[in-house]
Amino acid sequence: MSSFKWHPNEPPPEIETHSKAKLDVLRRYIQEYFDRLNVNPHREEFKLDLVDGFAGGGTFRDGNTDLSGTPLLMLEEAEKAEKRLNEKRTKQLHINCKFYFIDKEEAHTDHLKKVLKERGYRVDEDRIVVRTGLFEDEIEGILRSIKQRQPRAGRAIFLLDQTGFAQVELPLVYRILNELAAAEVILTFAAETLVNHLATTPEIIKAVSPLQLTESQISDLIQYKEGTGGRALVQRTLRNHIRIVTGAEYDTPFFIRPRGSRRALWFLHLSRHPTARDVMIRLHWDIQNRFEHYGPGDFGMLGWDALRDSSSLPLFQFDDLDQTHMRNQLLDSLPGKLYSLVSEQPVTVDAMRHTFANQTAARFSDLDEVILQLVGEEEFQILDPEGKVRSRSLKRLNSTDRIDLHPIPLLPGFSRRR
Ligand SMILES: C[S@@+](CC[C@H](N)C(=O)[O-])C[C@H]1O[C@@H](n2cnc3c(N)ncnc32)[C@H](O)[C@@H]1O
Numbered sequence: 520m521s522s523f524k525w526h527p528n529e530p531p532p533e534i535e536t537h538s539k540a541k542l543d544v545l546r547r548y549i550q551e552y553f554d555r556l557n558v559n560p561h562r563e564e565f566k567l568d569l570v571d572g573f574a575g576g577g578t579f580r581d582g583n584t585d586l587s588g589t590p591l592l593m594l595e596e597a598e599k600a601e602k603r604l605n606e607k608r609t610k611q612l613h614i615n616c617k618f619y620f621i622d623k624e625e626a627h628t629d630h631l632k633k634v635l636k637e638r639g640y641r642v643d644e645d646r647i648v649v650r651t652g653l654f655e656d657e658i659e660g661i662l663r664s665i666k667q668r669q670p671r672a673g674r675a676i677f678l679l680d681q682t683g684f685a686q687v688e689l690p691l692v693y694r695i696l697n698e699l700a701a702a703e704v705i706l707t708f709a710a711e712t713l714v715n716h717l718a719t720t721p722e723i724i725k726a727v728s729p730l731q732l733t734e735s736q737i738s739d740l741i742q743y744k745e746g747t748g749g750r751a752l753v754q755r756t757l758r759n760h761i762r763i764v765t766g767a768e769y770d771t772p773f774f775i776r777p778r779g780s781r782r783a784l785w786f787l788h789l790s791r792h793p794t795a796r797d798v799m800i801r802l803h804w805d806i807q808n809r810f811e812h813y814g815p816g817d818f819g820m821l822g823w824d825a826l827r828d829s830s831s832l833p834l835f836q837f838d839d840l841d842q843t844h845m846r847n848q849l850l851d852s853l854p855g856k857l858y859s860l861v862s863e864q865p866v867t868v869d870a871m872r873h874t875f876a877n878q879t880a881a882r883f884s885d886l887d888e889v890i891l892q893l894v895g896e897e898e899f900q901i902l903d904p905e906g907k908v909r910s911r912s913l914k915r916l917n918s919t920d921r922i923d924l925h926p927i928p929l930l931p932g933f934s935r936r937r
Pocket of ligand 1: 538573577578588589624655680
């Protein structure tokens with residue numbers, strides 16, 4: 520039986536290792552998301568809409584037990600978050616989520632409805648919506664309903680867990696990010712399979728049309744693949760392409776590779792929010808075992824250079840050793856980038872984080888630490904929002920602080936900024 524086939528009268532499919540890894544990342548991401556966005560102890564209600572556009576049948580077999588698939592996982596984590604966050608609160612927080620589960624196969628949604636019922640969930644239009652249909656046909660109604668429920672915030676997580684690389688129409692992702700102020704999209708993408716199949720045949724051109732790749736772009740990718748840039752360049756180009764077409768400011772790819780296989784799967788987080796991106800990159804650092812990254816840790820790290828020749832590059836795992844390594848690399852490469860960024864005028868810490876976020880595996884806290892070190896060494900100085908210079912031994916940066924060149928006078932009357 521295929522790993523993604525469900526029928527209400529049959530046991531669920533056996534889970535594969537990389538799907539399990541994917542479920543782990545998603546679960547941890549949702550946990551972190553709730554915790555990070557609910558630090559305010561006075562908040563009484565937190566509204567979030569969760570959309571699983573390629574929901575599947577709800578459970579998997581894992582040896583002798585049943586394991587929750589993505590729709591159940593979303594429900595479970597919302598409930599757990601409410602309990603966890605209320606443990607220490609005097610004022611109770613109500614987590615008010617609405618769930619949309621879509622799958623094109625009736626047998627899959629039937630299986631899903633069955634397991635939801637077994638676990639005591641009521642499928643209705645109020646809180647849990649299950650639809651049989653194509654995500655692309657359902658999206659209009661879902662966006663409308665989210666806007667009605669959350670006219671201001673538009674806070675939503677869309678999981679688009681396709682099989683392969685071309686079931687999700689990327690313009691739809693653009694629409695989601697554009698129409699909902701605080702939406703984010705998690706897209707799975709079988710990058711390696713796409714790279715393997717690249718060709719300018721009419722079938723492939725048609726097959727990749729949801730990605731908005733033109734015939735000439737496909738030709739370019741094939742040339743890259745065969746040239747010195749190799750698969751790494753193809754992957755980097757694809758990653759940039761997806762970010763541009765979807766209008767996402769931030770993209771954080773997890774790279775899930777079943778052991779001994781080249782069938783790497785991307786678990787791509789797309790958002791327009793630096794906080795959402797930071798939650799995701801923190802997960803990279805927390806989860807060290809199943810997820811492998813190759814390549815140096817400074818800028819360029821998430822560009823997949825590594826696949827060119829992974830054996831000659833150091834294994835980059837997000838552990839303590841590499842953290843030190845990454846900091847050292849950041850100390851080498853950040854000053855130059857920061858000089859160009861602030862050479863015209865001081866920039867806020869927030870803007871600095873925005874600028875560097877997609878280029879490195881560093882968390883905001885890593886970037887801040889490196890900057891504090893450079894401030895200590897009098898390479899840069901920090902101004903508070905009123906323009907007053909902060910002490911060079913300061914311990915923490917505020918997002919509204921501004922980073923400026925250190926005004927070492929070269930000759931009286933001259934400064935480094937021209
Ligand atoms: C990878 S499986 C989902 C697994 C599920 N997210 C989990 O891990 O529990 C992909 C699902 O998407 C469904 N699907 C494929 N194309 C679709 C489309 N255009 N709209 C909605 N569902 C689709 C398939 O029927 C399949 O059940």
